[in-house]
Amino acid sequence: MxxxxxxxxxxxxxxxxxxxxxxxxxxxxxxxxxxxxxxxxxxxxxxxxxxxxxxxxxxxxxxxxxxxxxxxxxxxxxxxxxxxxxxxxxxxxxxxxxxxxxxxxxxxxxxxxxxxxxxQPASTAPEMDIGRLRMERGALRASVAGEPIDLSPREWTLLELLVTHRNKVVTKDQIGQAWSSGDGTEPVGNSTEVYIHRLRRKLENSGVMIRTVRGLGYLLEADGSMSS
CATH class of the missing domain: 3.40.50.2300 (Response regulator)
Incomplete structure (x- = not known):
């Protein structure tokens, strides 16, 4: 927090x-x-x-x-x-x-x-929906308009963090901490931008956008009136 x-x-x-x-x-x-x-x-x-x-x-x-x-x-x-x-x-x-x-x-x-x-809203729901994006935590599965999207473990962790904190800025430090509690196989460094870029491509047409907040981090929000 x-x-x-x-x-x-x-x-x-x-x-x-x-x-x-x-x-x-x-x-x-x-x-x-x-x-x-x-x-x-x-x-x-x-x-x-x-x-x-x-x-x-x-x-x-x-x-x-x-x-x-x-x-x-x-x-x-x-x-x-x-x-x-x-x-x-x-x-x-x-x-x-x-x-x-x-x-x-x-x-x-x-x-x-x-x-x-x-x-604070509960963040432990087994399913999270925003726009046309659905995340099923139990199955570690995500889909856009019912179509599954392929996510690496690190992409899943990043997307889950952004969705859980939707409409709030997530800092690079928070992302690094989330990753370090997962596989911990590589340093964060500049790789955050790479994963953000990959997620943006995979979330096209999902009604969800990831905004860069200069000097602070990233913010995920529904595009237009599609927030859940």
């Missing part, structure tokens, strides 16, 4: 980033409000942690602006203000949960995972 941490205290931010990565999350840090707003609008995150007291633009303003663009983004507000008015203001601005400083990391982690369970 990819998380944005918006926190202006550099020491606290470094510690939280290290703990979150140690817990298996991917983390990007924003030191102020405008940077947090820009990243949350331009990139695909699974969850955001927003400190209310951000410099240049406070966390509640960031939250209100981002909500108009990404209404479904799970957001946890973190603040040193422990008053009813502050909690109500955060929740009214669109926060999904509220944590007061100081807090223990296990509590924050538990809240994050609970929020993700409530908001």
């Amino acid at each position: 990819n998380i944005l941490l918006a926190e202006d205290d550099a020491i606290l931010a470094d510690g939280l980033c290290a703990q979150l990565r140690g817990a298996g999350f991917e983390v990007e840090h924003a030191p102020n409000g405008p940077v947090a707003e820009y990243l949350l609008i331009k990139q695909a995150f699974d969850l955001a942690i927003l400190d209310i007291g951000l410099p240049m633009m406070d966390g509640l303003t960031v939250l209100q602006r981002v909500r108009s663009v990404r209404p479904g983004l799970p957001v946890v507000v973190v603040t040193a203000r422990d008053s009813l008015d502050s909690r109500v203001a955060g929740l009214n601005a669109g926060a999904d949960d509220y944590v007061t400083k100081p807090f223990d990391f296990p509590e924050l982690e538990a809240r994050l995972r609970a929020l993700l369970r409530r908001t």
Whole structure:
């Protein structure tokens, strides 16, 4: 899961980033409000942690602006203000949960995972459909409009990752991690582009497209109105 941490205290931010990565999350840090707003609008995150007291633009303003663009983004507000008015203001601005400083990391982690369970779609379905593409996980089989497509193990892993995270950016690091947990027979290097090119050719006329998001990774989405 990819998380944005918006926190202006550099020491606290470094510690939280290290703990979150140690817990298996991917983390990007924003030191102020405008940077947090820009990243949350331009990139695909699974969850955001927003400190209310951000410099240049406070966390509640960031939250209100981002909500108009990404209404479904799970957001946890973190603040040193422990008053009813502050909690109500955060929740009214669109926060999904509220944590007061100081807090223990296990509590924050538990809240994050609970929020993700409530908001993330199940990704373990035996069959996944998008456009005219169908993936049958149990049989390791994929088809376009009922016609089977031939996929190597690495192509299957890549396509499954993209479909599972449809409409979200998948980074090269995520792809490398998925491959390393599979056959692990070759380094990633520039081979990602080769496999993306192969998949694009095999997905022609599927109603599915793989977009390159420059500097970030790849995003799979249905072409036009064919999303499932």
